[in-house]
Amino acid sequence: MKRLLFALLACCVLALPCRAEAAGPSPGLLVPIIPDARTGHYQITVSDAEALTAASVTRSVERTGITAKTDVFVEYPLDVEHPQTYYVTVTAIPEADRIGLDAPASKTFPVTTGCCPGVEGAFILGDGSAADPYQVYTPAQLRHVQQHLDAQFVQKQDITLTGTWTPLGTLTGVYDGGGYSILELNTTDGLFSSLNGATVKSVNLVSPTVQGTNYVGGIAGTLALSNLTNCTVTSGTIYGDARAAGGPVFAGGIIGYSDSSTVINCKATGSVGGIANGAALYQGGITGHNIQSSYIGCLSSIIFLGAEGTSTHTGGIVGVLGGYISPITLQNCHWTAPAWAVGSGSNTGFTPNTGDSFGNSQVPSIDGLS
Template sequence: MKRLLFALLACCVLALPCRAEAAGPSPGLLVPIIPDARTGHYQITVSDAETITAASVTRSVERTGITTKTDVFVEYPLDVEHPRTYYVTVTAIPEADRVGLETSTSKTSPVATGCCPGVEGAFILGSGSAADPYQVYTPAQLGHVQQHLDAQFAQKRDITLTGTWTPLGTLTGVYDGGGYSIGGLNSTTGGLFASLSGATVKNMRLTSPTVGGMYYVGGIANVMTGATVADCSVTGANVSGSGSDVLSTGGIGGLVINTRFERCTVTGTIGGTAQVQLHQGGIAGHNTSSVYIGCLSSVQFSGSAVYAIYTGGVSGATENNASPITLQNCHWTNPAHAVGRAAEYGGNFTPNTGDSFGNSQVPSIDGLS
């Protein structure tokens, strides 16, 4: 008489959490398998319906030789924008020498995706760790970064924003733009982030942002402290602002302190209106002890101020006209010098810290406008 294969796996595997996962560009579910001693042969099926019909979307994988707890990835076209419930069926299959003595048995359980069901912009993939960053696909998910600013993020699609953007708070984690674009950024209170503190932003592409604000204004963040910004571009920018005192505007950051820029590019227009001083720079508005390596800027400046305007192809000004600034292999098309500085402190200058030069020596940079 045939007996059912004791389905320890089918009972236990679905008591453990399955989770949305991505293997390279493909999303799916990661299903933990706890094998029964009598078989290492299992089939795992994911479906969008508890009862499978011809209209159901299903994907299955079959594994043999499982002897210890094993996570099995089932590629599946998950909805990466919205939380959904899927159904995972695990079938324990008799080994070849037990066929006829035992028969297969299955168990189905629901699996809900989304870190915060019911919350707009909930992340479907990722846990926010370095090994498993939250994956950002939509404008709502980009906005949801605000709720996890100490986490790690990986953008997976081009994103187009609409309406007026409110800058995200202070990022202390890591945002990897993946080379995808963020377009339609339109803000009257600053850039994509309010500030970066010890954070890393890399591989980000801001296209045609229109950014305004007061005091410190930058395309990626208004203020950066102890941050790293690498392989980022802000193209076709319109960065400006107004200030009753001093205004600092930059293509990437407004005020940058102990921050490192690597291989960053800015094009567009930078300016603003200040009642006292205006600091306007291709990369940063105001610099304090920061490093710029392999950065390029090709921008027009359009600012005005009652007292003084300091303009630089890299940074508009430095702290107390003397803060350390390191340039290596940086180039800019406008103005003549990398950093703006008051005449009484020696005037505008280009630090002699690397093969960096601009203006008449660089009429254009590889097609940058």
């Protein structure tokens, strides 16, 4: 009877779901153990097959002295790019003074990784919090960002895109590119449609093509109450065509339209332009149109492609200020063309905050500048 009682208790040691986890550089499963009163000694095994064979990949750990609910990390070579079912076996082992009175008992649980079972691109690692952001490895996982736009993310490797990309919507959370690259983006507004109260950092777009309508930029079409840091657009083609949609075009190497935001240490190279069918075109090396935003340590080397016959306002950093008078902060920014940092209503060359104290300048090349 005692052995049977122990076995029944041991079958309840796992009462909460396992989840994928990354402890340091190694992924694995976090297994919650709820002990019974008869033992504090457990063996936890993770396998890729329910029926263990010589070919099975398994990892085991033992923990003793467990007297309260405890999460035990089992290092395991998870597939971090695709959901997969693993099998967790928890074995309760009697302490030495219980041998002969109680017998070992175990239970096996299937665990399918991924934040959203059955959804392509489900995140395997992370929970979207600041302490444990979702980890992005593949194009499908990058696409899945649009299902959690208020969460936090970190990119873990270079990602090459194919075909036409639909912008990721309005980000209100945090996307950390980790210094890795996103290559061959081909889209309309930008990587994101817009950023609102968001933070984007260390994103590198390589050879993106952004061909949209009114608001176009490498990172996003519009930026509001947000922060961009250490982002680059290399060899980008950014072009807005608003002839069918009507209205002006706001085009920038990084952002089309910026409102009450901060852009720090961002860099853009390539071409920017558009055509607005008689309405204004605002084109800038970093941002097309600015309202009360700051640019610190930004660099641009852009060929501008504003269409003939369009009222065009061009600046090496910003195409135009809202109402031509909206406040702007420029510090230590450098650009290769035109001669002024910010275009004005008449394009006569309005460059605020120039001089040694602010360190802004037109330069022949931004190579070697940081």
